[in-house]
Amino acid sequence: MKNIVILGGSYAGVSTAHRILKQATNTTPFKITLISPNTDFYWNIASPRGIIPGQIEDDKLFQPISAGFDQYPAGQFEFVVGYAESLDVDAKKVRVSNNIILDYDLLILATGTNDREGMPFKGVGSTQATKDALHGFQAKVAKAETIVVCGAGVTGVEVAGELAFEYGQTKKIILLGSGSTVLEGSPASVSKISTNSLEKLNVDIRLQTKMTSSIQKPDGRLELVLSSGERLSTDLTIPTFGLVPNTSYVPEKFLNTQGYVVVDEYLKVKNAKSVWAIGDVCDTEYSQFLSCDRQSTYVAKAISSILSDAKIPPPYQPFTSKFMGFQIGKTSGTGHFGWFRIPSFVVVYLRKTLFVERLLTTVNGSQF
Structure with missing residues (x-):
C-alpha cells in the first residue's frame, strides 16, 4: 500500500x-490523504465579483470537499481538516495540526498562496473564517461611499471594474497604480x-501613486497618505497586491528567496525524494489557473505511472x-x-459567469 499525501484543498490539490484516483486503476494499491484547513472548496476565481453584495450566492462559491470523494472505494481516500506544521523529507513525515503525524511514500505540496492583507480573494484560514470575511467585506462595500483599490494589476483592475459596474454612478471608485500604466508589463x-x-x-485612475500610510479618523473613515503627498479620505481600502506563499511548514533549504518551493523539470522538489510541488506554491511559472491545471495533469500522470511501474512522463513544459x-x-x-492580445468579445464570452458552474464538477471530479 502506497500512502500518497496531498497538502492543500484548493484547485491544485483537489484536481x-x-x-490520480481516476487514472491509477489496476496499479499498486494506494491511499490518498488530502489535508486542508478548509472543509469547503472556495471558488476564489469569482471573488472579485463575490465581494459585492447579492452578486453570487454562497453555494456557488463554496462546496464541501469531502462529499466530492464519496464515490471512491472505502479506504482509498481520506480527508483531514488541518494544516501542515512541519515537513521531514528524510523521515517522510508531515506534522499536521491537532498533533497528527502522517507517513507518506509520495507527497504533493499544493498549499497555494494567501493575500498579504488578509483579503477574501483567497481563503483566510478556514471555510467559516473565509465566509465570515467575505460577508463582512460585502457589508463594508454596501456601506462605503468612497472605495480605494490599491494596486493596478489584474486583481486590482478586476475588482475596480466589478465595483464600478455595480456602483459607478453612486459611489466613488478610485484605482491607485504604482506604475506608469494600468497592468504595467502587459501589452x-x-x-x-x-x-x-x-x-x-x-x-x-491615479498612476505612479502609492498609499504610504493611513490614519483612522474619528468618524470611522480612513485618511490615506499618498506617495504624491496628497491626502485622500475613503470609507474602504482594498489592497490587491502581495501574495504570500503558504510554505511556513517547508524547510527553508527547499525555498527560494521569495518563499516559493523550488522544483525541477519534473515538478519534483529539488533535493527532496518523492515530493512534488504544484500550483501557486511552486516557482516554475506564472500563478494562474491554466498553469495550475496543466501542472496537476502532469503530476497525476507521473504518480499514476509510478504506481503502475510504467515509464514516467518526459519533463514538464x-x-x-x-x-x-x-x-x-x-x-x-x-x-x-505573450504579446498577442485576445479579442475582448472572446474574454467576455468565456468569463461571463467567472466559471462558477465548474465549482461542483471540480469538487466531485466529474470534469477530470
Missing part, C-alpha cells in the same frame, strides 16, 4: 487527487483597453509566455498570450 493594447473600459465605468484573460465589469474584458 490532482481526483485525477500596450491590453493596458489601453483596460484603461478605457475602467474610465467608461467612472473609475478614477512550462509556459514561457504569460497567458491571462480577465473581465472589467460584466460587459468588458481583455487578455493576452
Whole structure:
C-alpha cells in the first residue's frame, strides 16, 4: 500500500487527487490523504465579483470537499481538516495540526498562496473564517461611499471594474497604480483597453501613486497618505497586491528567496525524494489557473505511472509566455498570450459567469 499525501484543498490539490484516483486503476494499491484547513472548496476565481453584495450566492462559491470523494472505494481516500506544521523529507513525515503525524511514500505540496492583507480573494484560514470575511467585506462595500483599490494589476483592475459596474454612478471608485500604466508589463493594447473600459465605468485612475500610510479618523473613515503627498479620505481600502506563499511548514533549504518551493523539470522538489510541488506554491511559472491545471495533469500522470511501474512522463513544459484573460465589469474584458492580445468579445464570452458552474464538477471530479 502506497500512502500518497496531498497538502492543500484548493484547485491544485483537489484536481490532482481526483485525477490520480481516476487514472491509477489496476496499479499498486494506494491511499490518498488530502489535508486542508478548509472543509469547503472556495471558488476564489469569482471573488472579485463575490465581494459585492447579492452578486453570487454562497453555494456557488463554496462546496464541501469531502462529499466530492464519496464515490471512491472505502479506504482509498481520506480527508483531514488541518494544516501542515512541519515537513521531514528524510523521515517522510508531515506534522499536521491537532498533533497528527502522517507517513507518506509520495507527497504533493499544493498549499497555494494567501493575500498579504488578509483579503477574501483567497481563503483566510478556514471555510467559516473565509465566509465570515467575505460577508463582512460585502457589508463594508454596501456601506462605503468612497472605495480605494490599491494596486493596478489584474486583481486590482478586476475588482475596480466589478465595483464600478455595480456602483459607478453612486459611489466613488478610485484605482491607485504604482506604475506608469494600468497592468504595467502587459501589452500596450491590453493596458489601453483596460484603461478605457475602467474610465467608461467612472473609475478614477491615479498612476505612479502609492498609499504610504493611513490614519483612522474619528468618524470611522480612513485618511490615506499618498506617495504624491496628497491626502485622500475613503470609507474602504482594498489592497490587491502581495501574495504570500503558504510554505511556513517547508524547510527553508527547499525555498527560494521569495518563499516559493523550488522544483525541477519534473515538478519534483529539488533535493527532496518523492515530493512534488504544484500550483501557486511552486516557482516554475506564472500563478494562474491554466498553469495550475496543466501542472496537476502532469503530476497525476507521473504518480499514476509510478504506481503502475510504467515509464514516467518526459519533463514538464512550462509556459514561457504569460497567458491571462480577465473581465472589467460584466460587459468588458481583455487578455493576452505573450504579446498577442485576445479579442475582448472572446474574454467576455468565456468569463461571463467567472466559471462558477465548474465549482461542483471540480469538487466531485466529474470534469477530470
